[in-house]
Amino acid sequence: MKEYSESAVTKILLSVPIAGLAFLLAWLVGRDFAIFAGIGAVSMASIGLTAGWFFVGRGQPWLMLLFETVPRVGGTIVGIWFMTTGSSALIGVLWQLFGMVAAFTLCSLVILRPWRLESLRSISRKPVRRVLVDQRQGITSSILSSVYASTPIVIVTILAPGAQPVYAVVEKVQRQVIVALGPFVTVLQGWVPRARGIEALHRRVRQGTLATAVFAVALGGLMLAAAPELIRWLGGGVIQPTMAILALMATITAVSLFESVVSKAALSALERLDVVAKSTAIGSLVGLPLVAVGSLSLGALGALIGILVGLVLRLILELVGMRSAMSSSRPASSDPEHPVIDTAIDPELGLDIA
DSSP, rough: OHHHHHHHHHHHHHHHHHHHHHHHHHHHHHGGHHHHHHHHHHHGGGOOOHHHHHHHHHTTTHHHHIIHHHHHHHHHHHHHHHHTTTTOOHHHHHHHHHHHHHHHHHHHHHHOTTTTTHHHHHHHOOOOOHHHHHHHHHHHHHHHHHHHHHHHHHHHHHOOOHHHHHHHHHHHHHHHHHHTTTHHHHHHHHHHOBBBBBHHHHHHHHHHHHHHHHHHHHHHHHHHHHHHHHHHOOOOTOOOHHHHHHHHHHHHHHHHHHHIIIIIIIIITTHHHHHHHHHHHHHHHHHHHHHHHHHHHHTHHHHHHHHHHHHHHHHHHHHHHHHHHHHHTTOTTTTTSSSSOOOBBOOOOOOOOO
């Protein structure tokens, strides 16, 4: 409970200013739909309020399904129902936000059991400042990832407003798919570090990344096949992206999934979050200017090209770092003077705000 209480308090303190900033930025660029954009931004910011890492680490996926997944999906379904009966999209987004907050509240009640006051008071929780310092690399990479994911829509709206509707719909579809695949990444986050011994850990890293690569390719193909009908439904038949834009959307989604597993499951288990932070920073510094240049010259297509270039660069740097980490930590098992000691890898992943 100690780790979760530290994570929960820190997430709440971070979520409030981040959600406020997201609302303000979305309000400023939302124009005629400022309130819709603002609430939507807050809803997306609330995704980070998750206890999935705790349930996976404890080997309790059913509790995660019951207390986190069901409330989140339930809020979205209720919102969709209201919209299909004539309510505005704002009602749908508000119900989605309610589902996120309800899931986090239920999970916190189940884990912390506040009615057991003596047990709760006995938790020796580290100060928030200390938690932030200990998790600075993970927090840095998470913040940079969020900035990289949310800034392009602002750039497109300002520099190429005519391309904004197409880009917004495509980005929404891509983001929702990535969010839906969150449990896939979370399960690998718990499974990879549970390996006992360095060799077993390396084997799980390879197996996890290989399985994800195959799944990501299949996901890209499935998205490309389903995207035209899905976007036609979301866009009311008015927005019709070109096949090149749809192909880029599917590719970005597939690469994003693969990168998430490499950074959050593989490099995290290898204790190389510094590689994640540096790769994310470099990818953002390269990708965001390309988004600006691309949106000016090619509209939504150019913006997506810029995003993909930055994301691929980030992934390449992380894969190089992962290979280097595995090479440097490989035990000399053939050397009789340096026998391999089978040690348990701590499965606790610490603070996960992604």
